[in-house]
Amino acid sequence: MSAPAEPEGKELSPVDFIQLQQYIDYCSLKVKDVLREFDADGQLAQYRHGECIGEDGFRLFLKTYLEVEEFPADLCQRLFRSFQTTPQAREVCLKDVSCYFSLLEDGQPRDKLEFAFRLYDRDGNGVLDSSEVDRIIAQMMHAADYLGWDVSELRPVLKDMMTAIDADSSGTVSLDEWVEGGMNNIPLLVLLGLKVTHKDGQHLWRMKHFNRPVYCNVCQSMLLGLRKQGLCCTCCMYTVHGRCANRNPAPCIRTYVKSKKDAGISAHDWVSGNCDSGKCDRCQKKIKSLQGLTGKRCVWCHTMRHGECANQKPSECNCGPLRDHILPPWAIYPVIKERPNCVKDGCTGGPDDTDHNTTPDGQVLQIIPIPDTHPLLVFVNPKSGGKQGERVLRKFQYLLNPRQVYNLSSGGPGPGLCFFRDLQDYRILVCGGDGTVGWILDAIDKAGLPVCPPVAVLPLGTGNDLARCLRWGGGYDGVDLSRILKEIEYSTPVLMDRWSVQVELEDSQERGDPVPYEIINNYFSIGVDASIAHRFHTMREKHPQKFNSRMKNKLWYFEFATSETISASCKKLKECLTIECCGIQLDLSNLSLEGIAVLNIPSMHGGSNLWGEAKKSDRAGQEVPEVIVDPEVLKVSPQDMSDERLEVVGLEGAMEMGQIYTGLKSAVRLAKTSKITIRTRKAMPMQIDGEPWMQPPCTIHITHKNQARMLMAPQAKSSFFNLK
Numbered sequence: 001m002s003a004p005a006e007p008e009g010k011e012l013s014p015v016d017f018i019q020l021q022q023y024i025d026y027c028s029l030k031v032k033d034v035l036r037e038f039d040a041d042g043q044l045a046q047y048r049h050g051e052c053i054g055e056d057g058f059r060l061f062l063k064t065y066l067e068v069e070e071f072p073a074d075l076c077q078r079l080f081r082s083f084q085t086t087p088q089a090r091e092v093c094l095k096d097v098s099c100y101f102s103l104l105e106d107g108q109p110r111d112k113l114e115f116a117f118r119l120y121d122r123d124g125n126g127v128l129d130s131s132e133v134d135r136i137i138a139q140m141m142h143a144a145d146y147l148g149w150d151v152s153e154l155r156p157v158l159k160d161m162m163t164a165i166d167a168d169s170s171g172t173v174s175l176d177e178w179v180e181g182g183m184n185n186i187p188l189l190v191l192l193g194l195k196v197t198h199k200d201g202q203h204l205w206r207m208k209h210f211n212r213p214v215y216c217n218v219c220q221s222m223l224l225g226l227r228k229q230g231l232c233c234t235c236c237m238y239t240v241h242g243r244c245a246n247r248n249p250a251p252c253i254r255t256y257v258k259s260k261k262d263a264g265i266s267a268h269d270w271v272s273g274n275c276d277s278g279k280c281d282r283c284q285k286k287i288k289s290l291q292g293l294t295g296k297r298c299v300w301c302h303t304m305r306h307g308e309c310a311n312q313k314p315s316e317c318n319c320g321p322l323r324d325h326i327l328p329p330w331a332i333y334p335v336i337k338e339r340p341n342c343v344k345d346g347c348t349g350g351p352d353d354t355d356h357n358t359t360p361d362g363q364v365l366q367i368i369p370i371p372d373t374h375p376l377l378v379f380v381n382p383k384s385g386g387k388q389g390e391r392v393l394r395k396f397q398y399l400l401n402p403r404q405v406y407n408l409s410s411g412g413p414g415p416g417l418c419f420f421r422d423l424q425d426y427r428i429l430v431c432g433g434d435g436t437v438g439w440i441l442d443a444i445d446k447a448g449l450p451v452c453p454p455v456a457v458l459p460l461g462t463g464n465d466l467a468r469c470l471r472w473g474g475g476y477d478g479v480d481l482s483r484i485l486k487e488i489e490y491s492t493p494v495l496m497d498r499w500s501v502q503v504e505l506e507d508s509q510e511r512g513d514p515v516p517y518e519i520i521n522n523y524f525s526i527g528v529d530a531s532i533a534h535r536f537h538t539m540r541e542k543h544p545q546k547f548n549s550r551m552k553n554k555l556w557y558f559e560f561a562t563s564e565t566i567s568a569s570c571k572k573l574k575e576c577l578t579i580e581c582c583g584i585q586l587d588l589s590n591l592s593l594e595g596i597a598v599l600n601i602p603s604m605h606g607g608s609n610l611w612g613e614a615k616k617s618d619r620a621g622q623e624v625p626e627v628i629v630d631p632e633v634l635k636v637s638p639q640d641m642s643d644e645r646l647e648v649v650g651l652e653g654a655m656e657m658g659q660i661y662t663g664l665k666s667a668v669r670l671a672k673t674s675k676i677t678i679r680t681r682k683a684m685p686m687q688i689d690g691e692p693w694m695q696p697p698c699t700i701h702i703t704h705k706n707q708a709r710m711l712m713a714p715q716a717k718s719s720f721f722n723l724k
């Protein structure tokens, strides 16, 4: 087989590839599931001719794998061509296709290696000959090429690996040899989507593109090439050639000190290179570029020094501008003890996160407080906002100590809360959507912490009503995260009510969708608004490709809001439900409503304010009554997320909803109350915090649960955020 990476690489443009990646990100099937359909008894068996499939079969492969009705024909054709071994070939090898796509999907490197092996082990005898191995490598190069790697860098690495794997030069490779060799090859692991939790001394590699000259920290020569030229550590920015990653690079930065006697003693941690034209913090002279690794930079305070100045005093590190947030290594030390309180409180996480809070040899790490700081415990939902979450995770791992940054997809919030629980003064930052914030607030409730830390939000993805109300904005635009950290430093704690929802079915036999949450943080609605959301939700599940950007989501929502057909089911709302606020039944008889919304915060569906502004009341400072239904009093009642009251509003129909969403109008104020009971007589669309579902006849009780401590961003909110 020819090397497919070079000539055919031109066929698929980067835009094509991004499109393909988006399809893959949304699909839930695995390549091996699709492959089964091409087996003798599978649905697509007729399209398989020996080891090959034609263009029809290829199209069906994509359709099945990506779960789409229509895949763009031109993209399909270009993809097909990229697998052809000769321009005339009318068929492509099914294994090549499978191997390629399996490399792009989520999964553990070991599984991917094994999958590739079994795919190419024709006779299933457990060994590959050299031509089979060459084909796997060709597909790896193919995938790497589209991921934007400089493959000229990768080719020698893979060649070296093959030589090393086939130690006895027998010309064949066993599964064990193959997996073993692959797992010890760093560039290959990065390509296969290496997922490891940070261990001391071990770099967190990723492939990186540099648009300025950089030098390898191992061999000191320049990284060449035009695309992703080398590997760079996320935590310390140590940079190497792909081939040099396997040559015992210096260990990564320390994240804790070895014993209690070193605790509290601050010291810079220097990494060489990339200080061109910076100023030395010791001798104050410019650091001249030397066509090589220039100067040293402290990973905590980010000051720079000449190589020879770095070893001199002063060696104390003040952690620089982010001092208030950083949990420096000298604040963490190992203790030999069990951690019974964590197990007892049920805050143990999944299997792969325990090493986050322990040393490689299993000692438990403990934090000692650094005076006058508020270490930030960061939770990132890497799945929020497309790939934004992953970027944010990496940036925080660099800006802060990797041990204070937690990836929610590996183990949830338990381990982080557990690690920080004995601190008196710390803050939490949640990076994700409102759903992620709700998840963390829940975890804080359940962890029974001695001190409840206040929570700030970095909004990712769409919606983000909670983040908007707390002035963190509606979405993250990629602004420098150290600015956001500064804003967190100057934020103020506020309380936010949280509400319990209990749904009792009229007829226990009847089945609707499951109720998504038991707690309301933002809002709850029945009828027209929820119906739009429900249709939107169902549509998104069916046609994910139409919903893959924030702007598109907004447009679709609007389209639903103004569509005629949906309102029919909600037209006779008042005949279908009754609402009681603290025992007072609301009189809906003179209103023509198609929906009811119950609000905790002044933002809904990405920034719409349903309650609207209230004229300044002269009752300020007075205790708010348990329930208000008098329209005149409601007119002057402002909304407040900490008054232990909910606002109830009526929605008049889809057209009015459109006006409300665009800020032209507010809804009809019905009540302000501390307790609500709603009875419905027919199945109705409902939603909690943007999660819609269909609910059979039931009784709903909404009562105050507790108050969460949140952080409100400083007033003069920057325009960096996407305030829409």
Ligand SMILES: [Zn+2]
Binding pocket: 216, 217, 218, 219, 220, 221, 240, 241, 244
């Ligand atoms: Zn090198």
Ligand SMILES: [Zn+2]
Binding pocket: 202, 203, 204, 233, 234, 235, 236, 237, 238, 251, 252, 253
């Ligand atoms: Zn590192």
Ligand SMILES: [Zn+2]
Binding pocket: 267, 268, 269, 298, 299, 300, 301, 302, 303, 316, 317, 318, 319
């Ligand atoms: Zn420093």
Ligand SMILES: [Zn+2]
Binding pocket: 280, 281, 282, 283, 284, 285, 305, 306, 309
């Ligand atoms: Zn100097």
